[in-house]
Amino acid sequence: xxxxxxxxxxxxxxxxxxxxxxxxxxxxxxxxxxxxxxxxxxxxxxxxxxxxxxxxxxxxxxxxxxxxxxxxxxxxxxxxxxxxxxxxxxxxxxxxxxxxxxxxxxxxxxxxxxxxxxxxxxxxxxxxxxxxxxxxxxxxxxxxxxxxxxxxxxxxxxxxxxxxxxxxxxxxxxxxxxxxxxxxxxxxxxxxxxxxxxxxxxxxxxxxxxxxxxxxxxxxxxxxx
Amino acid sequence: xxxxxxxxxxxxxxxxxxxxxxxxxxxxxxxxxxxxxxxxxxxxxxxxxxxxxxxxxxxxxxxxxxxxxxxxxxxxxxxxxxxxxxxxxxxxxxxxxxxxxxxxxxxxxxxxxxxxxxxxxxxxxxxxxxxxxxxxxxxxxxxxxxxxxxxxxxxxxxxxxxxxxxxxxxxxxxxxxxxxxxxxxxxxxxxxxxxxxxxxxxxxxxxxxxxxxxxxxxxxxxxxx
DNA sequence: GTCTATAGTCGGATAGAC
DNA sequence: GTCTATCCGACTATAGAC
Numbered sequence: 232x233x234x235x236x237x238x239x240x241x242x243x244x245x246x247x248x249x250x251x252x253x254x255x256x257x258x259x260x261x262x263x264x265x266x267x268x269x270x271x272x273x274x275x276x277x278x279x280x281x282x283x284x285x286x287x288x289x290x291x292x293x294x295x296x297x298x299x300x301x302x303x304x305x306x307x308x309x310x311x312x313x314x315x316x317x318x319x320x321x322x323x324x325x326x327x328x329x330x331x332x333x334x335x336x337x338x339x340x341x342x343x344x345x346x347x348x349x350x351x352x353x354x355x356x357x358x359x360x361x362x363x364x365x366x367x368x369x370x371x372x373x374x375x376x377x378x379x380x381x382x383x384x385x386x387x388x389x390x391x392x393x394x395x396x397x398x399x400x401x402x403x404x405x406x407x408x409x410x411x412x413x414x415x416x417x418x419x420x421x422x423x424x425x426x427x428x429x430x431x432x433x434x435x436x437x438x439x440x441x442x443x444x445x446x447x448x449x450x451x452x453x454x455x456x
Numbered sequence: 457x458x459x460x461x462x463x464x465x466x467x468x469x470x471x472x473x474x475x476x477x478x479x480x481x482x483x484x485x486x487x488x489x490x491x492x493x494x495x496x497x498x499x500x501x502x503x504x505x506x507x508x509x510x511x512x513x514x515x516x517x518x519x520x521x522x523x524x525x526x527x528x529x530x531x532x533x534x535x536x537x538x539x540x541x542x543x544x545x546x547x548x549x550x551x552x553x554x555x556x557x558x559x560x561x562x563x564x565x566x567x568x569x570x571x572x573x574x575x576x577x578x579x580x581x582x583x584x585x586x587x588x589x590x591x592x593x594x595x596x597x598x599x600x601x602x603x604x605x606x607x608x609x610x611x612x613x614x615x616x617x618x619x620x621x622x623x624x625x626x627x628x629x630x631x632x633x634x635x636x637x638x639x640x641x642x643x644x645x646x647x648x649x650x651x652x653x654x655x656x657x658x659x660x661x662x663x664x665x666x667x668x669x670x671x672x673x674x675x676x677x678x679x680x681x
Numbered sequence: 682g683t684c685t686a687t688a689g690t691c692g693g694a695t696a697g698a699c
Numbered sequence: 700g701t702c703t704a705t706c707c708g709a710c711t712a713t714a715g716a717c
Contacts, residue, residue, distance in 0.1 A: 242700075249473055258585055262488035276702045281694060286574035289642055309595050345687060351582055359577055359643045360483055367643055377646055395647055399663045402643050406635020407628045416583045418627050422620055438624045442671055466682075491711060508711060658685050 245293075247273035247284050252294040257352035261362070262292055263387050288363075295357075295364035298350050302341075302372035309337055313379050315388075327387040328447065333406060334380060335443055339436055342412040343427045389446055389455030400450065407442060413437050433438060457653035470508050472498035477519040482577035482631050485517055486587070495517075520582075523575050527597035528568075534562055538604050540609075552612040553672065559605060560633060564661055568636040569654045576637050602626060608611055612672055614680030625675065632667060 251273035266287050268286045284290040313330050316322065343348045351405035354373075357365045381401045385392030388400070411418060415427060424431050476498035480489035481521045485543030489602050491512050509515040541547065566572045579598075582590045606626045613625070636643060640652060649656050 243703090245489055248591060260487060260581075260585075265691085267691090273609035277693085278702060281702080287693065322501060344610070348566060355584055355638065356485075358638055359580055360485075361586065361641050367541060369642060373642055377642065385630065395659060396663070398643075398647050399659060400667075402528060402635060402639060402646075403632045403663055403667055406632050406639060410634050411633020413580065413583055413634060414627060414631060416586050416590060418592060418623075421599065421627075422623050426684080436621060437586075438628055441671045441675075442625075442628055446667055446670055449674060452552070463704085469683090502711085503684060503713080512711070531705080562682080 240304070241283070241419070244275050244279055248275055248280060248283065248290060249297050252290050252298065253353060255347050256291060256294055257349035257356070260356055261287075262343050272390075282448060287415075291362075292364055292367065294353065295367045298353060299371040301347075302376075305341055305347075305383055306334075306337065306372070306376055309334055310376065312380060313383065317379070318383055322386065324387060324451075327383055328419075328444070329379070331383050331387065331447065332440060333445060334376075334383075335404075335439055336436060339408045339432070339439060340407065343410060343432050343435070345426075355413060377405070380405065384447065385411075388450040388453075390450075404443060404446060407439060457477075460635070461487070466508070469498075469500050469504055472500055473505060473508065473515060474519055474522050474665070477515050478522065478574050479580060480518060481519055482574035482581070485581055488510075512626045515591065516587075517576065517589055523578060524571075524596040525594050526575060527593075527601075530566055530572075531559075531562065531601055534559055535600070535604060536609065542604070542607055547611065548677075549612060552608055553669070556605070556608050556612065556672065557665060557668060559601075560629075560659060560664055563601075563630065564633045564657070564664060566661070567633060568657050570651075580638060605630065609672065611617070613675040613678075615675075625671075627670060629668060632664060 248269065251263070251269045255269050255272065258264070266277055269290070271282060273279075280287060280290050283293070311332070316326060316330060342351050350431050354368060357368065371419050377398075380396050383394040384401050384404070385394070385397040388397070391401075411427070419425065419427070422431075426435045427435070475493065476494045477489070480494050480497065483489070491505050495505060498504075504596075505512060505515050509518050534555070538559070538649055540658070541551060541555060567576050576590070579593060584595065606622050609619040609626050609629070610619070610622040615622045636652070644650065644652070647656075652660070
């Protein structure tokens with residue numbers, strides 16, 4: 232059978248292996264994670280990795296594709312809403328701000344939530360030393376998200392969304408969110424937190440929203456005529 | 457000879473190995489970097505790692521210590537200046553802002569400069585999955601830096617520097633800088649940059665300084681009575 | 682103190698049984 | 700299509716020559 236049906240044993244094996252792959256590649260990196268550990272965590276035999284993905288690298292690329300799909304799916308609602316908004320003739324400043332705020336909170340949620348943190352670990356590792364997997368993730372998920380955020384931010388503050396300046400502003404703003412994910416150890420250590428749970432995320436989001444509004448309103452006052 | 461003098465063959469071997477270690481642990485991680493490659497890059501024989509550092513892990517810890525020392529040294533001037541300032545009775549708002557700005561630019565420089573980027577790669581990997589090396593780096597260099605920045609930021613905006621709120625603000629602000637280092641691939645890809653060189657760093661710093669001022673002045677207006 | 686040669690271990694890939 | 704047993708290469712660590 233060349234096509235795997237949903238729920239078939241082969242399909243399940245693939246899913247389990249990808250799932251275990253996200254976990255262990257995220258935690259230990261491409262080299263640090265072993266095929267033995269991955270197959271054991273997936274409850275599959277070692278040979279299954281070579282059989283379904285031809286090699287460890289093949290599994291890693293499949294993990295990258297799975298991550299791209301996951302992000303696309305997680306952001307599809309808000310991205311759709313943004314596109315509808317941007318297609319309108321009349322766009323209010325408040326709606327700009329509302330959508331930007333919504334994306335910031337969505338992004339923050341996914342970066343810090345324990346279930347999705349392992350995904351952002353894989354992506355962070357790719358940014359540290361990119362492999363073939365990086366373009367897969369970037370072109371299909373991160374790129375479109377950054378582009379549309381730049382449109383909204385540029386529209387709000389009154390600068391060309393394609394300018395370097397707006398792109399750098401966008402990265403700096405999204406960077407604030409990312410930093411809480413990346414610097415997790417330092418933050419937990421300084422703040423005496425054990426983990427970033429619901430309460431901690433709420434404190435972080437409060438500050439993020441405060442910053443977004445100060446920055447965007449300040450920049451708007453400066454550039455918007 | 458149990459004590460190695462400066463310039464002795466043993467001392468040079470240690471230095472070369474640590475130097476190669478920073479490079480390769482940063483680029484490939486603890487597992488991805490091999491002792492073969494490290495000793496080759498260091499122009500030392502493979503047994504030297506075990507001899508001088510007892511194991512690969514020993515070398516890794518020595519690399520972490522070297523990084524902590526490097527950061528302490530790189531920040532000693534500005535940290536000293538900050539401590540002198542904080543010990544004063546009368547502290548002007550302008551001086552707060554000037555010192556914060558100076559630290560931001562120093563940090564930005566070290567995070568993005570090609571010569572020191574490899575250091576931040578090792579640290580980023582430690583934040584992704586901390587080992588014994590993390591506390592070495594944190595306690596001796598990052599921790600003190602964040603603590604004093606929180607004092608200055610809290611002082612400027614008029615909130616208790618020990619409060620969670622000020623610490624989160626501090627991390628968000630320092631996070632903007634960090635993000636350009638971490639998200640390097642995404643940023644270069646979106647902005648069509650090959651590398652973050654001098655000109656690119658200048659554009660980034662311009663935006664960072666603009667953000668710092670908007671944020672700190674906005675927060676100060678809000679909280680400072 | 683330094684280095685080469687090698688032992689011992691582990692991980693990825695594969696052959697072949699079922 | 701699935702899994703076990705095994706191979707081979709690469710890695711770390713060490714023994715011992717110099």
